[in-house]
Amino acid sequence: MDPTRAESSTPSRKRSRWENGEDKDIPRQPSPKRVPKPKRPKIPDSKPPPSTQPTQPRRPHPTLSTGRLHSVCVPPRTCHPPILPARSVFTYERLNQIEEGSYGVVFRARDTQTGDIVALKKLKLEEEKHGFPITALREINALMACRHEHVVNIREVVVGETLTQVYIVMDFIEHDLKSLLTVMPNAFLQSEIKTLLLQLLSAVAHCHNNWILHRDLKTSNLLMNNRGRIKVADFGLARRYGDPVGVGGLTQLVVTLWYRAPEILLGATTYSTAVDMWSVGCIFAELVLKQPLFQAKGEIEMISMIFKLLGPLSRDSWPGYYTLPLAKTISLPPSQPPQFRQKFPFIADAGIDLMMRFLTYDPECRITAEEAIRHPYFSESPLPKHPDMFGSFPSVAAGEKRRKPFESPPAPVRAQDYKLVTEFDDI
Ligand SMILES: Nc1ncnc2c1ncn2[C@@H]1O[C@H](COP(=O)(O)OP(=O)(O)OP(=O)(O)O)[C@@H](O)[C@H]1O
Ligand SMILES: [Mg+2]
Numbered sequence: 001m002d003p004t005r006a007e008s009s010t011p012s013r014k015r016s017r018w019e020n021g022e023d024k025d026i027p028r029q030p031s032p033k034r035v036p037k038p039k040r041p042k043i044p045d046s047k048p049p050p051s052t053q054p055t056q057p058r059r060p061h062p063t064l065s066t067g068r069l070h071s072v073c074v075p076p077r078t079c080h081p082p083i084l085p086a087r088s089v090f091t092y093e094r095l096n097q098i099e100e101g102s103y104g105v106v107f108r109a110r111d112t113q114t115g116d117i118v119a120l121k122k123l124k125l126e127e128e129k130h131g132f133p134i135t136a137l138r139e140i141n142a143l144m145a146c147r148h149e150h151v152v153n154i155r156e157v158v159v160g161e162t163l164t165q166v167y168i169v170m171d172f173i174e175h176d177l178k179s180l181l182t183v184m185p186n187a188f189l190q191s192e193i194k195t196l197l198l199q200l201l202s203a204v205a206h207c208h209n210n211w212i213l214h215r216d217l218k219t220s221n222l223l224m225n226n227r228g229r230i231k232v233a234d235f236g237l238a239r240r241y242g243d244p245v246g247v248g249g250l251t252q253l254v255v256t257l258w259y260r261a262p263e264i265l266l267g268a269t270t271y272s273t274a275v276d277m278w279s280v281g282c283i284f285a286e287l288v289l290k291q292p293l294f295q296a297k298g299e300i301e302m303i304s305m306i307f308k309l310l311g312p313l314s315r316d317s318w319p320g321y322y323t324l325p326l327a328k329t330i331s332l333p334p335s336q337p338p339q340f341r342q343k344f345p346f347i348a349d350a351g352i353d354l355m356m357r358f359l360t361y362d363p364e365c366r367i368t369a370e371e372a373i374r375h376p377y378f379s380e381s382p383l384p385k386h387p388d389m390f391g392s393f394p395s396v397a398a399g400e401k402r403r404k405p406f407e408s409p410p411a412p413v414r415a416q417d418y419k420l421v422t423e424f425d426d427i
Helices: 003-007 062-066 134-145 177-183 190-209 274-289 299-310 349-358 369-373 414-426
Strands: 092-100 104-111 117-123 154-159 166-171 222-224 230-232
Touching (some): 092 117, 177 222, 190 274, 190 369, 349 369
Antiparallel strands (some): 092 104, 222 230
16 A cells, blocks of 8 residues: 555545544534424314214224324334434544545544544545445445454444535554555465464355355455454445345446456356355465465456466366356367466465365355365464464554664764774874
């Protein structure tokens, strides 16, 4: 993450008063205004004409007769969870901009009431012409549905001065894995990779158990704190699965290209949890290599890189391949053996086996998150390192710089030394 780039923003993007730090004159927590009750239209005070019909004895109204003001079927308002208005963004003091992504701008801020340091993601709504976007609703909904030790904690949603200023407030986490991998001098140790992968798998298993597909797992969406804990973030492309889908099926415009599963690349409109497991395989490889596994420029290059690493594709290895919309447009490359061993010469056989089970052509045969947690790779030596034993790094997001080695005293001035020696010689 380039700090100079982090402070700059899209020139066309309109910055709010909060982003400009103009929060001095605005009350921190405006008290809700009393809205005057709308006046009821006056009904003319005329009595109905006396009925000529014989009067029937009236059946008492079930609720009025008991003094109840609500139906017996609907619980009273006091039984509902309290509906509170969203707080104002001015409850937070803006500290610095962390990153501007495709769907939001992320800031570091301080809660002026508790002093907590948080991250605020401002949703990009200025361009929206059709109201509040479904993707933003899904992001908030998925974060709330998937609360977990290894999923970034959503605290609340706050609003600015206009309807297009909506911010998701989350715990602030010092690093994202992508930025960390680029500044770390060496790759993570195998014992550390096992810990990080187990944490990621536990979060992914939790999301899948709650019927949520993340659909954008990649190292820049994995946050890591200075206590060796990973938090899955950015649920901007997440959605529920398992419900019947519409006529067009699920969108193929998901998952960043380098982490995209072959079935999506080949046009599948029905896919499931296996798409996230492919991305987990790419992340595992990236942790080992300290750089992304498939750095393709386009979809065709991406497909050919996958074929090269995974080896020949046969009817047995992926029976559903020929039913995929784009399968006929692809000419299969000449058969060559899988390249996993050459690509990862330093990981043990169990590690290669797990990698191959994530990066499997057929989504039906790809390993699930729960199965992967039980894989022998994690129980053989070296065992996963305790997260507390991880080293810490300066947080670029918090504006910290790598500390210089301690200041040593300056070297002695040589001319004086010579003089001293000369003086000594003279004695
Ligand atoms: N809770 C947080 N604490 C610290 N940094 C965060 C937090 N959430 C996000 N970030 C930083 O902001 C970056 C962008 O956030 P996020 O991925 O949620 O936005 P986005 O607009 O969806 O991005 P993109 O489209 O690039 O994936 C992350 O990669 C991370 O560096
Ligand atoms: Mg992101």
